[in-house]
Amino acid sequence: MPNPQLSIMVVDDAKFSSAVIGRALTQAGYQDIRFASSAVEALQQLEKRAVSVLLADWLMPEMDGLELTARVRQHDESTNHYTYIVLLTGKDGDKVQGEAFDRGVDDFISKTSMSDQLLPRIYAADRVSNTINRLLGETRLLSRNLASLESRNLVDAVTALGNARFARQKLHDTLRQVESRGGACCCLLIGIEDAKKHQHTLGDKAYNELLSAMARRLQHLVRPLDILARIDDECFALITLQDNLQQCVPSSFKRLHEGLNLKAFKTSEGFISVKAGIGMAACDNKLGLPEDNALMSLAHQQLADAYATGLVSAVRWQPQ
Structure with a gap:
């Protein structure tokens, strides 16, 4: 079952594509959906409020999906948060995807199979991001407890x-x-x-x-x-x-x-x-x-x- 409160951001310079994704997510029950028409706009929004799942087009002008992923990972590092990143792509091949995984991408959705892949990928992203961020919260608590040992x-x-x-x-x-x-x-x-x-x-x-x-x-x-x-x-x-x-x-x-x-x-x-x-x-x-x-x-x-x-x-x- 979908988690209605899952925070999702869709980053795509094509308004039609964003609208199709947004409609599918809304119909599935997701309520916290934000949109950005460029990677720069997405980063500006993330500075204000983090998201759990980021869906981004691989090919965008000015800054592509891989560059956006690197910037989001830096932002995550500074905020002790984890953003699950899914790239929308028409690219294929193990070498291409291997490079993307090395750069910090979590998953892919093929544009040619969007209707079949979107919701299952989001369900998986919800589980993974929730687990990682829960562990990060426990780590923060552990860090505070460790800091109390400074007197020793x-x-x-x-x-x-x-x-x-x-x-x-x-x-x-x-x-x-x-x-x-x-x-x-x-x-x-x-x-x-x-x-x-x-x-x-x-x-x-x-x-x-x-x-x-x-x-x-x-x-x-x-x-x-x-x-x-x-x-x-x-x-x-x-x-x-x-x-x-x-x-x-x-x-x-x-x-x-x-x-x-x-x-x-x-x-x-x-x-x-x-x-x-x-x-x-x-x-x-x-x-x-x-x-x-x-x-x-x-x-x-x-x-x-x-x-x-x-x-x-x-x-x-x-x-x-």
Whole structure:
């Protein structure tokens, strides 16, 4: 059964097509339907009020459906909301659709099969968007609860991640696990080049928004069991347990580097691009294990190389 309160936006520069879709949705019982004749107008409306499902034509002048999807994802990231995006398209082929999925599109409706596909796709979109946004709400509640632990000095108040003390404790625990059970430990420091310049230009409020946006993006990019923390105003730490040192290589963390450097972050001062560097130090128990401070210090040394080269800089710990 349709959810009458589901918020839907239809974005199409062809008024006839919008009218056909709107009529079908209204007849199905949906009541909260908005229309935009361009991607720019859609973004302006979303700034005022979010929607659960966005139906957009792939091919539009000025800004197409893929570009609109990228902008909506940035907006979602800044508002901690999820918009389920369906593109209306006459295109076909796995390669085309694969590219669109990589860009953040959730589903497609073929224009040639609109009458058959529209309502089933909307029913599915309703279920998925409701589930994701409910989980986001629970995460916000969890974040508030975690922030209350700040008095124990384990949680960063800005991002609700662990803080520097938390990172060192978890690095110590991971090293002890490698010592007893084998495997390899990777300690990554993810830094913002020219962080102080950004902080001075943006001011504390917007800079904290930037840090929070980076934290949210990193949480989406790392594995569920990886340990993510904020060390200070310039740096995040990521601690991972791998099966062996062969997995502790730059290519394993390329997605993090690209995820931070290729898309801007939305703040109250506008979209901010950063140059992020990743320095990594790894070890296993074949050569003995370092102290947690020594491994983190080694990762910090690699961070300077990462800024200089624009690549993930990695080194294996060696006993002195």
